[in-house]
Amino acid sequence: MKPPVAVSGLGCRCAAGDTLGACMESLRLGQRHPVPPVRLHTNHPAPFPVFEVLGFEHPPELLRTSALLLAAAREALRDAGLDEGALGDLRVGVCVGTTVGCALSDEPFCRAFREGQDPNLAPLERVLQNNPAGVLARTFGLGGPCQNVVNACSSGTDAIGLGASWIQAGLCDVVLAGGADELSRITLNGFIALKIVDPGPCRPFDLERRGLNLGEGAAVLVLESEASLLRRRGRARGRVLGYGAACDAHHQTAPHPEGAGLRRAILDALHRAGVEGSELAFVNAHGTGTPDNDRVEGRVFADLLPGIPFFSTKGHTGHTLGAAGAIEAAFTLASLEAGWVPASAGFQTPDPEIGSQPTGRVQTVTGRAALSTSLAFGGNNAAVVFGVAP
């Protein structure tokens, strides 16, 4: 079994708050702000609410996705006590989950191309040169491995798992691992076409749930080797204890009805963590608010982890796609430290088909380990167990 990997810094920027601390306060107070999109314009008969990061300015040469990531990374580095300018002295890798951040889908360019014009390539080059992981590596002058994980909605969790492997394999002293995604018209139209967007605020695990709300944001975890922590007298806020992943191999856009892949991912993560399910303080669920996801996920929890409190934070953040796993990882560690979990925003009425129900109010928790789960298009499932010191 591989040793745990220290998490020495956390940063988060999303619709729930400009910092991780602000996000946790929003979660504690049950505040949420799904609103019609401000930056995006669609011609659907009625606007679908989204969780947008309002008032976020960034240099035009940067993709919004990469700028959000950079903001979260800077917060995480400050939290870790790592000086940006000194990172070049360490072997630092970057592993980032995203969807929009690697998509060559600039609308004005493609429209002009389709209209038979000769569009300038600058928009495509901007995407290629501004992939999120590359931006972090370039901005901070990092010399280690640099990787974007484009595994749809489990990307952020997978990036953390992969980054932890780099530390365990001795490839890096530090890995900036996380996820980032911005709201995109293309993604919004795509999810609406699949008929899994709630026209109102999302209601994860609720009997009346009708789908997800899209969101945007980023989170970064500073993963660090024990030797590096010791050398610079840093402190670990928590640890990645175990990561597991498995594919349903069942359907392109729907989860396996019995959650076959999710079960294997959770069991593998627990096994690698050396933690029994009954020892978990809580589960931070994927909980998108779509009928299929929540039914499958809730049933798996009822079966594998009976009695363990679980919740979804997507009622506060929206579904931030490639960022979701990273944002939820940051919330998981912060909740473990604080000893409380939020109410699952949007949940009111239990669904008898699920057989389990999320937290209905802020509640205290005990235990030193917690699980965060992600499910994704393509049948990907990822689970990561975090721990904090007793």
Next chain:
Amino acid sequence: MSAWIHGLGVVGGFGCGRAALEEALAQGRVQPQSLAVPTGQGIVELPAYRADTSPLERFVPKRALRRVDGFARMALLGACLALEDAGLAPAGNAGTGLILASGQGATGSTLGLLDSFFEAGDACASPIHFANSLHNAAAAHLAILLGADGPCITLSQGPRSMAGALLTARLWLEEGRVSQVLVGCVEELSEVMGYAWLKTHGTLLVPGEGAVFFLLKSTPEGARAELGAVELGADSGVWLPRGASHTQIYGSGPMTPGFDVAAACILLQGQIHCLAEEPGEGFGAVTLLPPL
């Protein structure tokens, strides 16, 4: 722990399968095909190494391919050929891991999705094109059609994507997450990428598309090659001798590093290094060694 290459599957402008690439390497040159690229001045025939995926019907029933786009078909054919090369069937691969790398993704389906709402409004976006436009859609098609239910991940980092995928495969084997893993890269010359190529390089440099897949195991018996060091970083320096690139066989562009590793695997008579480098961005280096 070492990782061993047991199967190689390739499809590109040289044809389909290990033998086709081996023959092309022996001949030293393949005549490129072409891609019709729409421009403001009309259609331009861009010389290009194109991948023909019709041999896929040998492995997968045509009906099962109805919703599988061209990008995923190349990936699927490469993966099936790698399994066949390793003596395995293209079905029932429970526990097998999947790692797919692509710098550009399914640009054809992405443009198809955009077309659907350019033509008929946002409410008419195509759900099939949306699902296929996601970077990890091809890996999902592979997982479903090959019955591969181990961990599955899609990675993207320009021309270094293949090296990143091989590094991940090695880690998965070392960590005991899988006993075998299909790892490969795919790049598609869609109309829009053909246009981008034409604007950047003209018709002198010939681009290529295709797929390269390897079946990796942690055991050496029957292996075709050993996967040696895989390194990713900011600056390669001058320490690593570079292996040959055979662009007159499979073309230039983002797919070249993947084909370079495949060619090295075939030509292997000693230690070979393959290097993908983006000045100012970083490098990916793969070392291949002969089997025991």
